[in-house]
Amino acid sequence: MSRFNRLTWSGFALAACGWLLLGMLGAAQFVAEGAGPAARLAADARLVSIAEMAIVSGLALAVIGVLVAGFGALDGLFGALLRLSAERSREAAQAASAELPADQVVERGRVRDRSYAVYGDGSVEIETLLGVRRFRSFEEVHEFIGA
Template identity: 45%
Template sequence: MAFDRLTWIGFMVVAFGWALLLSGAPTLQIFAAAIGHKMPFDMPVIAQATILSGFGLAILGALQTGFSALKNFFDTVLERTSRPGEAVSKKPVTKVVERGRLKDRPYILFGDGSIEVETLLGQRRFASFKDAREFIG
């Protein structure tokens, strides 16, 4: 699985938070006790907040990647369905041979053998009756 930059940054922040929690916080507490001062901040809480923030960034990056892939998919589907018949034939269709219904969907059969059927995605043209039947199910 490919991660984008934001996801990797989130993972690095998580790793830094864990390093801070496991080594940095105890070291600072020992150092503060040795010099006789109290730490002005709670280092374990900061480390935990860093870990959670890193996970938040990683999740945000993964969602951004996933939704952009989903958007590209739907854009491609809409683009393909908005140009019916382009993949079938570049020849002009001159004659309607037959009109009827295929599994309760209206269709038009043309003289070149292609068929235009009303689908859930809109009007689609297929190269043959067999292709239309396979698409509809």
């Protein structure tokens, strides 16, 4: 697998073209220095600016390409970490639910003079005015009796 992606190589190519243009302009000016003003057109400031911008743009594209490849690798790493943590949490939840049966009473106590029992699955059974009732959690019990 290549260390650089297509965008990086395009940036390197653009920078190389800029250097080539700049070198050709310098060589043309050196060769035609004694030829007069017509030869100086080859080293026009606009062409030098174009060559410089090609070099800078090419290097910027190369840096952007490296950053894109780097963040793509980080994205893959974080995706793998999220999958692993999801599998571990699923396994931990299954192990916790396997340890305590749903019908086994884990805790007994009283809330506002009402006796309750907490079961292994987290559900709560409490005495109400209508008789014994089972709720999914203590939050539902507190909402129902207003404690």
